[in-house]
């Protein structure tokens with residue numbers, strides 16, 4: 061819709077301008093630092109940072125009702141910069157001029173209602189939010205769109221001509237960083253560090269395809285992370301890991317979309333998502349808190365974080381009921397099909413601890429839960445989800461298994477509605493699917509395929525035939541007729557078809 065066709069009272073607010081006053085704030089010591097340097101940890105105490113808008117008061121003063129109206133009308137607006145995550149401009153990074161925003165099609169992923177068989181299986185109404193439909197096939201694009209938009213603005217402002225952007229990754233961060241980096245190739249060079257053999261072939265092909273420098277390191281993600289941090293501490297690079305707080309802001313839009321898609325009614329909703337480095341659960345909670353603070357939603361939804369038995373440091377931390385006695389200790393991860401979340405020492409743990417406390421505090425009751433699932437439960441859930449019209453990755457399976465676990469443990473019950481985050485596209489994780497179908501999991505995974513969930517192609521090659529079409533030489537005449545007849549008959553037999 062053209063701008064002059066919008067109602068009078070919203071017109072002036074549809075296309076925003078930079079009015080924020082953003083600062084980095086250290087979660088440990090409270091230090092505030094301006095955003096005119098690229099910063100990842102507190103220069104005083106080394107802890108992780110989050111970004112705050114010191115001008116957020118103006119957002120609050122606008123009022124929830126008016127915001128709902130403006131955001132809903134923005135859906136109809138054709139403005140390139142505001143088509144993706146920046147529909148929520150005022151809530152993420154209202155310091156970036158619209159002209160510097162990068163939009164590659166991220167965000168506004170579909171909220172797909174589970175079909176009746178899935179609902180029956182789970183015993184609850186629920187939806188999948190299919191984050192695999194982002195441009196690089198995972199939710200990481202939300203954060204990257206924000207971080208790279210800021211870098212784009214920053215580099216122009218500072219006249220930076222050659223910037224190296226780097227990240228460590230369990231696969232999807234590098235795919236996303238390389239994609240967005242390639243769009244800015246004029247001044248940006250992308251390098252990604254991957255744990256050798258610990259990302260899927262598809263995830264490895266993504267940064268290669270985007271033209272990034274791909275560096276493989278022996279070990280697991282936690283090892284790569286240490287190297288990348290050392291690089292960022294000692295060399296001039298832009299770090300694109302989730303220590304980069306601009307990414308957290310972009311990922312908050314998941315929550316804004318969920319709120320908007322449910323007409324801002326989220327009291328009965330339960331958001332279920334996998335936890336790896338814990339950046340995403342941080343962002344999701346932070347997003348809902350912002351909308352609550354601005355009066356856009358009037359209650360907070362429940363949050364269920366899910367971890368595999370093979371990488372469960374956050375789950376272990378919250379096992380201790382007494383908050384004063386909780387102690388975080390990293391775990392050594394074991395092989396997991398939820399490979400993108402196979403992290404033993406989550407970078408965002410301090411953020412999670414802080415925000416979970418705030419979230420429960422604001423809600424006035426416990427609203428955040430962490431559950432643990434087995435590798436078997438993850439694989440079964442992923443395959444069942446996809447046999448019912450979804451495109452869930454292994455982490456999406458983890459979310460679904462987590463919803464079931466949360467119901468079993470009484471954290472979630474009747475009348476609530478699940479929103480299951482399928483964080484990436486199944487096509488990135490078909491190797492695990494194949495291992496399931498072929499019963500080829502190595503013992504450390506501890507996954508036994510259920511016969512009814514296995515699948516394999518069937519070769520149709522009737523014994524009655526002597527000749528088959530070969531490469532470069534087709535059949536002709538009677539031979540072709542016979543081939544078609546016999547093959548058709550065999551297929552009809554296999555599928556139990558009745559004659560017309």
Ligand SMILES: *Cc1c(COP(=O)(O)O)cnc(C)c1O
Nearest residue numbers: 232336337338339340400483484
């Ligand atoms: C990164 C990732 C996760 C984990 O998210 P964190 O922010 O690291 O907790 C889960 N699923 C997929 C597909 C991912 O790429």
Ligand SMILES: [Zn+2]
Nearest residue numbers: 086089102105
């Ligand atoms: Zn500090």
